Amino acid sequence: MTTNSSWQTYLFRVIAGDEKGLSASTIRGFLDGLEFIYRGLSRFKYTTARRHRLPVPVISIGNITVGGTGKTPTVVWLVRKLKAAGFTPAVLTRGYGGSSQAGGMIFTSSDLAGLTAQRTGDEPFLLAKMLGDTTIVVGRERYLNGLQALRINPDIDLFILDDGFQHWGLERDLDVVIIDASRPFSNRHLLPRGFLREPLSSLKRAGVILLTRTAKLSEDALNQLTVEISAFASQAVVATITEESPRLIPLIDFSTGRENGVIPAAQFLSGRKVAAVTGIGNPRQFLASLENMGAEVGYFQAYPDHYHWEEHEIIDLVKGLAENGFSELIITAKDGVKFETGLDKLVGYPLTCYILSLGFTVTDELVTRRIEAVTNPINS
Structure with a gap:
């Protein structure tokens, strides 16, 4: 395996504790200090965030670590599930890496011929490609962008907030957190000493926790992980995502x-x-x-x-x-x-x-009930 940045590989090994010696210990000590600062800033941002509520329900899909856990396939699964049940969901996403983050953008798959992933961000472009006529709403200001989307398309009756667990400025009706069971919490340190975006205690905000990449875990290891997660999130439904044949x-x-x-x-x-x-x-x-x-x-x-x-x-x-x-x-x-x-x-x-x-799918009936608890008021 080769990488563009050998220093990045070295740093990952230092963070994981695989590198020994004075240099590695010095770097870890420096990162410990930065982790302390990050923890304080993160807590301050959470407690002081001004929260806004959109006039339709919001389901957030996010994670507690950096790196890929399977959020995008989960968003695709949930949008398709909701559309099959007769709803008109839209996706709120920042559009990281795209040039439209600041100004915002609203589009569907029918607009893709005139767009590029560099403009929309690669994940929003991919979501539009996979979700047909579903409205994709790109931009940092999810609340304001959501209101604009509702003005353009009043049929939208629910928003999926992509990568939303740490987007504290928008109220949500359900937090779904995705955890990679093959490396659930990294080394259990916060950024930049580890890969946690928030302390594990933050999982108490989640209503559903979905585990991906469980295929190589033994039943005992999976049960142990579920018990540990439940200790932080006693009210959450913990379920396993089934990966469809690649x-x-x-x-x-x-x-x-x-x-x-x-x-x-x-x-x-x-x-x-x-x-x-x-x-x-x-x-x-x-x-x-x-x-x-x-x-x-x-x-x-x-x-x-x-x-x-x-x-x-x-x-x-x-x-x-x-x-x-x-x-x-x-x-x-x-x-x-x-x-x-x-x-x-x-x-x-x-x-x-x-x-x-x-492709991902979730068959756990308890997960379905949590989603229905959000969507039932739409039908009433």
Whole structure:
């Protein structure tokens, strides 16, 4: 595995306690001080935040750690579930990495032909692509942006607040927190000494806690984790997210919305040498997913989260991989919305780019009841 920043890898090892010696101990001591400051500032921001309530219910989906836990697939699952039940949800999201964070933007999939992921942010662009006519509301000011969305589309009867657990300026009717069961709390330190955004006691605000990536946990380990979470969030429903069978979608199909070339990922990857690149919050999990399906990952490059590739970077990457004998390049859907802008330039190279697509579903009846407790007033 290679990375753009060897210092970042070293720092992660220091934070995890894998690096020993005077230098590592000195860095950890410095980070301990910063963690103390972060804790105080975070608490001050939470207690002094001015909270606003939108005129329709809000369900927040967020997490307590930095890095990818599976929020985006969970948002997709919940929006589809609500639409199937007859509701008209919209998604409120900051649009991190996009140029529209400050001014705000409201759009649906029908507007994507005139937009780019660099403008909307990669996650909002992907959500619009996956959720059809669902209204996507981008911007830092979620309350004001939500009011504007309601003026434009009065049929909206519920908002999903994406990555909202720490967005304290907007009241919500239900907090759903996603926890990666394979590394639930990192080293249990707050930023920047660890990867926690808030103390674990903050989980008491959650009404539903969903565990992802539980496949490799034993039943005892999963039960132990559930008991520990429940100690911090005694009122929350703790449930497991089921990961649907992963698929590989050719970039050209992903771009056009067709599914002619979609193939089961595990069957295709088993024993196959592939290349992989990504710019997501948890690149190691992406690599582990490929290796767990039997892929031989001969080249892996991790970029910063929300990284925007220039067209020449994509072309140079594909050209170099093809020249080194690779026939397949695997990326995530969040990478795909940026790679597809250079699709026409990639046609001539003997390399196929695939999107690894992961779907989530939740079947726990208690979770459904918590959601219904929010949505029932809409029907009454």
